[in-house]
Each structure stands twice: as structure tokens, then as C-alpha cells.
Amino acid sequence: MTADLILRVVLLTDYNTRVVVFGTVMLGIxxxxxxxxxxxxxxxxxxxxxxxxxxxxxxxxxxxxxxxGADGRSLPGLLLGALIAGLLGMACVSVIDRYTHLxxxxxxxxxxxxxxxxxxxxxxxxxxxxGASAAGLASFIFGKTASMLRSDAIFIGVSxxxxxxxxxxxxxxxxxxxxxxAFGASDGWPVGILDLVLMALVVGVTVLGMQAVGVILVIAxxxxxxxxxxxxTDDLARTTVIAGAIGALxxxxxxxxxxxxxxxxxxxxxxxxxGVGFVVSLMFGTSRxxxxxxxxxxxxxxRIREQNLLRALFECEEAGAAVDTDRQMSYLGNARSxxxxxxxxxxxxxxxxxxxxxxxxxxxxxxNAGRARAARFTRNHRLWETYLLEYAESAPSQVDxxxxxxxxxxxxxxxxxxxxxxxxxxxxxxxxxxxxKRGPA
Amino acid sequence: xxxxxxPNAIALHTRDLTVAxxxxxxxxDVDLDVPEAVIAGIIGPNGAGKSTxxxxxxxxxxxxxxxxxxxxxxxxxxxxxxxxVPQRESVDWEYPINALELVAMGLYRKIGWFKPVxxxxxxxxxxxxxxxGMADYADRQISRLSGGQQQRVFLARALVQxxxxxxxxxxxxxVDAATEKAIVDILRRLKESGKTVFVVHHDLESVxxxxxxxxxxxxxxxxxxxxxxxxxxxxxxxxxxxxxTLLDKAVNAVGRTM
Ligand SMILES: Nc1ncnc2c1ncn2[C@@H]1O[C@H](COP(=O)(O)OP(=O)(O)OP(=O)(O)O)[C@@H](O)[C@H]1O
Ligand SMILES: [Mg+2]
Numbered sequence: 282m283t284a285d286l287i288l289r290v291v292l293l294t295d296y297n298t299r300v301v302v303f304g305t306v307m308l309g310i311x312x313x314x315x316x317x318x319x320x321x322x323x324x325x326x327x328x329x330x331x332x333x334x335x336x337x338x339x340x341x342x343x344x345x346x347x348x349x350g351a352d353g354r355s356l357p358g359l360l361l362g363a364l365i366a367g368l369l370g371m372a373c374v375s376v377i378d379r380y381t382h383l384x385x386x387x388x389x390x391x392x393x394x395x396x397x398x399x400x401x402x403x404x405x406x407x408x409x410x411x412g413a414s415a416a417g418l419a420s421f422i423f424g425k426t427a428s429m430l431r432s433d434a435i436f437i438g439v440s441x442x443x444x445x446x447x448x449x450x451x452x453x454x455x456x457x458x459x460x461x462x463a464f465g466a467s468d469g470w471p472v473g474i475l476d477l478v479l480m481a482l483v484v485g486v487t488v489l490g491m492q493a494v495g496v497i498l499v500i501a502x503x504x505x506x507x508x509x510x511x512x513x514t515d516d517l518a519r520t521t522v523i524a525g526a527i528g529a530l531x532x533x534x535x536x537x538x539x540x541x542x543x544x545x546x547x548x549x550x551x552x553x554x555x556g557v558g559f560v561v562s563l564m565f566g567t568s569r570x571x572x573x574x575x576x577x578x579x580x581x582x583x584r585i586r587e588q589n590l591l592r593a594l595f596e597c598e599e600a601g602a603a604v605d606t607d608r609q610m611s612y613l614g615n616a617r618s619x620x621x622x623x624x625x626x627x628x629x630x631x632x633x634x635x636x637x638x639x640x641x642x643x644x645x646x647x648x649n650a651g652r653a654r655a656a657r658f659t660r661n662h663r664l665w666e667t668y669l670l671e672y673a674e675s676a677p678s679q680v681d682x683x684x685x686x687x688x689x690x691x692x693x694x695x696x697x698x699x700x701x702x703x704x705x706x707x708x709x710x711x712x713x714x715x716x717x718k719r720g721p722a
Numbered sequence: 723x724x725x726x727x728x729p730n731a732i733a734l735h736t737r738d739l740t741v742a743x744x745x746x747x748x749x750x751d752v753d754l755d756v757p758e759a760v761i762a763g764i765i766g767p768n769g770a771g772k773s774t775x776x777x778x779x780x781x782x783x784x785x786x787x788x789x790x791x792x793x794x795x796x797x798x799x800x801x802x803x804x805x806x807v808p809q810r811e812s813v814d815w816e817y818p819i820n821a822l823e824l825v826a827m828g829l830y831r832k833i834g835w836f837k838p839v840x841x842x843x844x845x846x847x848x849x850x851x852x853x854x855g856m857a858d859y860a861d862r863q864i865s866r867l868s869g870g871q872q873q874r875v876f877l878a879r880a881l882v883q884x885x886x887x888x889x890x891x892x893x894x895x896x897v898d899a900a901t902e903k904a905i906v907d908i909l910r911r912l913k914e915s916g917k918t919v920f921v922v923h924h925d926l927e928s929v930x931x932x933x934x935x936x937x938x939x940x941x942x943x944x945x946x947x948x949x950x951x952x953x954x955x956x957x958x959x960x961x962x963x964x965x966x967t968l969l970d971k972a973v974n975a976v977g978r979t980m
Contacts, residue, residue, distance in 0.1 A: 321817060450836045457830060460817050467780060468831050468883065469802045515863040517818045678858035 290540045301426055302536045304434035305551060308490050309528030311441035312502035313510070314448050315482045316528075317521045320507045321459040322479065326386070329500040330374055330393040331367040332487045336400025336496050338366025339421050340407060347410075354417050356433055356492065363421075363488045363496075370396050371480065397496075424495030424548030426536060437489050444482050448521070455479060456517055494548030501552040502528060509559040512566025527562075531555035583630075588682075590627045591636065591655035592662060593617055594645060599709070606643045656711035661687045663710055664699045671702065731793060733758040733887055733918040734779070739788030741771070741778045747786060748774050750942045756920075756935060758793075758886075761913050763933035763949070764922045767962055770940045772922045773809050776889045780806055792887060802831065805885035809892050809922070811876055815865040821875045822860040825850050828882040850878040855904055870897045874905075881908065888912065888919045895924070906932055929953055 293299045319328055342362025347353040370392045377388035404418055420428065429437075448455065457465040458475035465472040483503065490499035510524035535551030564572050593616040597603050602612040613624055628645060631637045636651030647655060664687050665680050672679075681690055688696050700710050732755050739752035749771040756762050764772050777783045779790050781797050792800040805828075825847040826839045833843055851857050854874040859867060867875065877893055894902045909919050909932075920937075923929065929936065929949065936952050938944040938961045945952040945960075 321814070323814075453830060453833070453837075453839060454835070456819070456823075457827060460819060460824075461811075461813050461827070463782070463808075463812075464806075464827070464879075467782075467801060467804065467806050468828075470830070511818065515818050515820070517823075520818050 287541060290537050295540070297427075298536070298540045300431050300434045301429045301540070301547070302533055304429050304437045305426060305493055305532030305536045305547070306529045307434075307438040307441035307532075308486070308493055308502060309506065309530070309532035309551075309555075310525040311444045311528075312486050312490060313506035313524035313526070313528030314445050314521050315479075315486050316503035316507040317510065317517070317524050318448070318455050318459050318479055319483050319503055320511075322476070324480070324483075325500070325504050326389050327371065327374060327480070328483050328487060328503050330389045330396075331371050331484055332491070332496045332499045333393045333400075334370025334373075334396035335363035335367040335488065335491060336397055336421065337403055338362040338364070338369075338400075339491070339496075340400055340403035340418065341366065343407060343418060344403070356436070359421075360488050360491070363491055364484060366396065366400075367484050367487060371484070400496075420495070421491050422495050422497060423546055424491070424493050424498060426493045426539065426547030426551075427543070429492065433492060437493075440485065440489055444485055445525075447478070447482060451475070451478065452518070452521075494551055498548050498552045501555060502531075505552070505555040505559050506531065509555075509562035509566075512562040512568060512570045514568050527555065527558045531558060586627055587631065587634075587636075588658045588662075589617055590631055591651065592659050594637065594647065595652075595655040595659045595711070598647075603644055603646070609644055657686070660711040663703055663708060664696060667699050667703050668695075671699070731758045732756065732791075733760075733793060734920075735789075735791040735794070736779070737789045739775075739778060739790060740786040741774050741783065742786045743774075748941060749778065749939075752788070752943050754937065754943065754946055756918065756937075756946075758918045759913055759916050760935040761909050761919045761921065761933050762935035762937060763929055764920060764937045764939060765924070765926065765929065765961065766939035766944075770961075772939055773891050775939065776806070776891055776920070776922070780804065780889065803886040805880040805883040805888040807877055807880045807888075807890045807893055809895075811872070813864075815872075818863070820861050820863055821851060821856060821867065822847055824864060824875055825878045825882060828879040832884070846882055847878075850882045851875070853881065853904070853908060854878045855901055870901065873897060874901060877905065881912075886917055888917065890920065891922045892924065893921060926958070 289295055290298055293302060319325060339359050339362050342359050343353040345362070346355060346358050351358070373392045374385070374388045377383055377391065378385045383391075407418060417425070417428065454470065454475055455478075457468075457470060458472045458479065462472040462476070465475075486503060487499050490502050494502060506527035507520070507524040509527050510520045513523050514520055531551050531554045535554040536547055538554070539545045539547035539550045562570060564570055567573055590613075593613050594603075596616065597609055597612045600612065602608045610624070613619065614621070617624075619627070628637065631651070632639075635648055636654060637645050637647055640646050661684065662682065665682055668691065669680060679690060684690050691699075703710050734754055734756040736752050736754045739749065739754075740747055741749040748769075752775065764775065766772050774783070778785050779792075779797065780801075790797060792803065797804070822844065823839075826843055828850075829839070829843045829846060833839060839847075848857065848860060851860055854877055856871060856874050856878065859871060859875075864872060864875065873893070873896060877890070880888060880890070893905060897905070909921070912919055913934075921933070923932070930953060933949050935947070936949045937946045938952060938957055940961050945957045
């Protein structure tokens, strides 16, 4: 494998690769976009049942076309068969679910396995038939991306664009139908029909994906990118865009890798690449990724600990207890629920951050930077406490003990008023660096 | 603001309404005629069938027998005139949607098919959020709100719907006193503009203050009518039984206000 080959694939110089990449990228986009709504509707497994149920449709369509003397491998014909069988499978699930005591997961399991098994049996029959060249059919199980023709890719591209356009136009309606169908119905929206439209789009993507990734794996195109996208944002429109992008990336990277190593089945590689995208999102997603959440949490904890320590030290000075090590330590120990070791660690961290140092007597004292920060925290804290008392009704949405400057949240005037309240009660408010910075009045 | 061509129109009319879960009827023979432009309280003990009554009116569950009309026509025809806030929202709280977008959902009907939510509508939704004291939370994903805050957001969504008849199943459960007052003010404004509001309520002490019409329910209608006619100790006993010490307090309240 030479660098030249890699470059040719990545830059899509090769005509065949270009065709296939186009097809899989469009499929990835459509799957990602529609999959978001599918996932939010909690119907992911229904789509899996639909795709498995499509296999006997493909085999059946082949038999019908051969019986009429046509080429059994015509793609539109096969996909039409897949579509019909998929819809039939979906109907079976809802009939079993609605009219029997069996739950939906049992219905899904029955339809998925029985239809798929029947499909495999039909493929066996076809392989035994004389004359009929059924070579391509088995590739629908795991997909055979490389067999994609220019016309197939264009067909996938056009359908994908149509699917995405429908999703864009019905964005708000689909949000309503997936978030709160009961409300939607009471508001006069045909949620049942919207649900059907969504499922039709899902079946559409499933059928489009069959050739490229196969009936078993096509569900991944619908589920993995949307699930990954949820770790990056809490906004539906952005989720949809990100899911489409991850789907497209999976199609592009997966197809390229399999073009470089021709024995790797592209469908499987595409799904694997999407899986990598999922893991990366799960770890590093900027909204709910595990690493992100843990890091934010850690930062917050550190901040709160630092603020509490600085405030305790400041109050220790105010109380005149910062005269020798013993009194200071016992003051700090009492002020907060520190164990000796925790206190030591907190002080060591603050020292490393250049906020405190030990003087010659071994007593902890502020550096200039530390004193300014401690004064600010103490001031904020006292003002917030007063604010909570004075403005209890609106407070919970305003109070931010962690805010750097209370003035930024409440405005200078209100803060000045709070200062007066605190001082009237005989407590001291450390001066604000914020107002000092504004220069002499 | 009553329409003179339609004096004292009947907002809600039910005849012979019976509702059953499985084999067991939980509401019997409900006959109601509630005039428009009132705030109507629905009271009764837990399990009395208050939520069931609303659900049966709104076709959310099948009725065993009986007829329901809203302004003289069945719900199926009138549903665009109805706003509903259920007792407990059964939505996916992790859904990627924030408070403002949720409230805007109440405006979808006005916006119409295919069009996105434009700035005008976003501002309307924002105004409704601040009416229920939630303006500061517009951008919060809904699972990151407290229970009472979530409830207020759903209430705001009903308010922007601009319905003629509202059904609110315990809108005051879990909200603080200040918010309760704010919501009551909103209800009064709705009433003044000719809307009819049904409110399931549990606090008997505030009944005379909040409502001008009252439906007292315990598997059947014990009494229904203007508050000062039906809110009596006799009817309370028939609704709640003699067992509640709480009744005495409420009855005292009746004595005071009448
Ligand atoms: N899904 C259900 N299946 C069977 N029975 C039900 C169901 N929902 C409610 N019930 C029964 O119907 C009766 C009326 O219930 P409903 O929810 O209307 O009471 P409610 O007056 O709203 O009470 P609450 O004050 O607790 O909200 C109760 O006895 C209850 O047990
Ligand atoms: Mg109830």
C-alpha cells in the first residue's frame, strides 16, 4: 500500500471510489438526520425489525422478476420488494402489539427472527434454481458497497436529499410528534400521520442502506450517529446537523478504508467507523461526554474548595486568629468540616497557585493576589447572603456564589444597596476590586 | 366581556356521563352545565375521579355512556378551542428541548404547517415564560429544571395556546405560594377576557377566593354550581365524608366568607 494509493483514495481521484463514497456519504447524512427522530421516538428496535423483515422481500422480488422473465437483479425492483416486506413486518409488529397480550419487544423479536429466517430460506431456494444468476443476492445480508453503480449512487443521493428535505420542512411537526404526541393530538395535529411519515422515512433509509451496509447492519446508520450526536449538544437542530455530519464522516472514512484494503467489507467498516465516532463522542462530547462532565465537575469542586478555603482564611484574619499556627489551624478546622489532611492538601494547593504562603512563624498568610481574591469571595458571599434574604422570591435564578463579580449579575446599583444593608447590620463588606478598578471617583 | 349575542353560553355540557377503567366504573351519571367565563374548581378526595372526568371530556379515554359538548359541539370538533395541562407530564425529560422551545410548541397551531418558529413567536413564548416567572430559565434543557419549574413551563405552553376553555389538573401542586398567586392572577385575566378555566384543586381554604364555580366530585357529582351556592359544610361532608379534621377549618373559612 503506497502513499500514492492512499492519496488517490482520500482525494477521490479514483472514479469508482468517488461513486461509492458519494453513495455512502449521502446515506450517512439521511440516516443520521432521520435517526435522531427515530431515537427520540424510542422506536430504534422497530427499525431493526423492519430491516431484517426486508430480506424475504428482496428474495421474493427476485423470484417474481425472474418469473416474468426480467433481470432478477434490477436494483429498483429488489428495493421495492424490500420496502413491501419491511412495511409488512412493521404492520405485523403493531398488530401483535395491539391485539394480543404480548408486549412490543416480544412482537419485535418474533417478526425480526421469523422474517429473516424465511428470507434466508428463500435465498437457499434461489441458489438451487437453474439458470437464475443469484450471485448478488446474498450480498444484501452484509452489504456489498463496491458493487454500487453510478446509477445506484445517484438513486441513493436523490432519495437521501428528498428524505432530508422532508425532515427539514417537517422539523417542528416531527419535534411535536416525538416529544409530546398527546399534546400534539389535543392541539389538532395529526400525530398518527406524522408518526407514519417518520416511519416511512425510516423504512426509506433502511431500504437505501441495504445494498451498501446490508440488512443486518443498516440499523447502525440510523442509531449510532444520532446517539453520538446527543453527547455534543442539547439542541435538537444541532443534534440533527451533528448526526448527519457523523453519518457522512462514517460513510467517507469507512468507504476509503475499505477501498485501501479491498477484502474488508465496506458496510462493516462504515459501521465500525461510526462506532468509533460514538465512543469519541461518549468520551469527549462537549455537552454530556463523560470526560467533559467529569472535568467540569472537578473544576467546579476545585473552585468551591478554593473559595471556601480563602474565605475561611480571610475570616480567620478578621477574627484576629491568624497570630500563631495553633490558633489558625483550630480556627480553620472549626470553620469548615476539614480533616487535618484535607486542610493540608487545600493549603498546599493554594500555595502552589500562589495565593497563600507561610510567614516566618509558620502562619499562613495571603499573597497580594490571594488577598484580593479572598476579599472578593468574602464580599460576594456576604452580599449574596443578604440578597437571598432581601429578594427571596427571585433569588434562586440569580444567585451565583461562584460568580467572579456579584456586580456582573446584579448590577452596581443593587450591589451598593446590598452593601448598605450588610453594613447596617454591623458586618463588614470587603472592598470590591471591581469598583476600585474603575479608578478614583 | 360576554358576547351579547350569546348570553350565558354553556361552555361545558355533559349528560349521563359514565366512565370505567376495565370493569369498574369510577364516574357515574355526571350531568354538568358550566357557563362560560368562569374559573371552575373541581374538588374531591384522591381517587374521586377528577382527572378521569377531564380525560373523559377530552376524549383521552373512552366513555362507557354519555354525551359531552363544549360550546354545544363534541370535543372532536372543538379541540382547537381547548388547552390542557395534565396532572403529571409523561414526556421524555432528556429530550433535547429547552423551556422556550417547549412553550413555543403551544404556538405551532398559529404558526401553521412547515414554517419554522420565527422571532415574533419566540418573543410571545418568552413573554409567557416571564408571566409564570420563568424568564431566566428560557435556555435550560428541561431535565435541568426543578419539578415546580417544569410545571410552570408546561403551564406557560397552555397559556400561549390561546384556547377558549382550559383544563388544568392540579396546577398548584408543587409550586410555591408566590407562584400560586401569580398563576391565579393569570387565571383571572383569562376569565376577564371571556375564557373558561377548569382547575382541579385540593386546598379547600382557598376555594372561595379562587373560584366562582365549583364542581364537587366523589365518583359522582355531589354538587355543582356557583361557589357561594354549593360550597357548604353539608356538601363538603358529602364529598369528603365526615372523617377529615381539615374539613372544620374549611368550613370555618366558608363561614367567614359568607
Ligand atoms: N389507568 C387506570 N386503570 C385503572 N384504574 C384507574 C386508572 N387510573 C385511575 N384509576 C382509578 O380511577 C379512580 C379515579 O382516578 P382519578 O385519577 O380520576 O382520581 P383523581 O380524582 O384525579 O385523584 P387525585 O386527587 O389523586 O389526582 C381511582 O379509583 C383510580 O384508582
Ligand atoms: Mg388526579
